[in-house]
Amino acid sequence: GNSVTQMEGPVTLSEEAFLTINCTYTATGYPSLFWYVQYPGEGLQLLLKATKADDKGSNKGFEATYRKETTSFHLEKGSVQVSDSAVYFCALSDQGGANNLFFGTGTRLTVIP
Amino acid sequence: DAMVIQNPRYQVTQFGKPVTLSCSQTLNHNVMYWYQQKSSQAPKLLFHYYDKDFNNEADTPDNFQSRRPNTSFCFLDIRSPGLGDAAMYLCATSRSPGQSYNEQFFGPGTRLTVL
Numbered sequence: 001g002n003s004v005t006q007m008e009g010p011v012t013l014s015e016e017a018f019l020t021i022n023c024t025y026t027a028t029g030y031p032s033l034f035w036y037v038q039y040p041g042e043g044l045q046l047l048l049k050a051t052k053a054d055d056k057g058s059n060k061g062f063e064a065t066y067r068k069e070t071t072s073f074h075l076e077k078g079s080v081q082v083s084d085s086a087v088y089f090c091a092l093s094d095q096g097g098a099n100n101l102f103f104g105t106g107t108r109l110t111v112i113p
Numbered sequence: 114d115a116m117v118i119q120n121p122r123y124q125v126t127q128f129g130k131p132v133t134l135s136c137s138q139t140l141n142h143n144v145m146y147w148y149q150q151k152s153s154q155a156p157k158l159l160f161h162y163y164d165k166d167f168n169n170e171a172d173t174p175d176n177f178q179s180r181r182p183n184t185s186f187c188f189l190d191i192r193s194p195g196l197g198d199a200a201m202y203l204c205a206t207s208r209s210p211g212q213s214y215n216e217q218f219f220g221p222g223t224r225l226t227v228l
Contacts, residue, residue, distance in 0.1 A: 044219040103156055108153075
C-alpha cells in the first residue's frame, strides 16, 4: 500500500540555520511526491513537487529530490527565516484513482530570531 | 485569481445540530475533496467527487454527507455533530484523475467548534 513516513517534530532552529526534514515513502507504481506547508490557522499550500525519479522540486529556497533508490524526498533549505515557521507535510499521490494524497504526520518548524 | 474558497472560515454549532460547510472553486477542476484535520494531525480524506460521481472513504462515518450541485460548489453536511467532530475541514480540488502529477489545491479551511 501507500504510506509516507515523516521526521517527527517539533523542530526549532535559529534564523539562517540549515533545515532538513526527512521523508520516506512506500508506494506501488510511480507516485508523485509533494511538500505542502500549512501556516497557522490556514489551509495547505503546495510548496514543491516532483513527478518522477531524480526530479528536483524547488520553491522559495526549499528543495527536495525524488530518490527512487532510497524511496526518499527530504526537504532542505540552506538558510531558514522566521517566516518559514509552519507545519510541513510530505505527501504522495498514487498513479491511478482520483489523485488521492497520502500524507505524512507533519513536522512543525519554529524559527527563532 | 483562480482559487478555492471556503465559507465560513469559523463555524460554531451545538452538539447534535446539523451544520453545512461550503466550498467553491474557480479553477474548473473535475475533482473536489473534503478532508478532516484534527489538531496536530495530518488531513484525513473523507470523500471526493469526480464530476458527479461520489466516492466515500471506507472509514468515513455516516454522519458525514456531501453534495455537489454543480462543478463549482461542494458542500459538507454533518447531520448530528459530536464533540469529536470539532476539527478543521479542508476542501481541495484537482484536475482529472489518473495523472499522479495533478496536484491538489486547498482552500483556507473551516474551523468547526462543537459546543
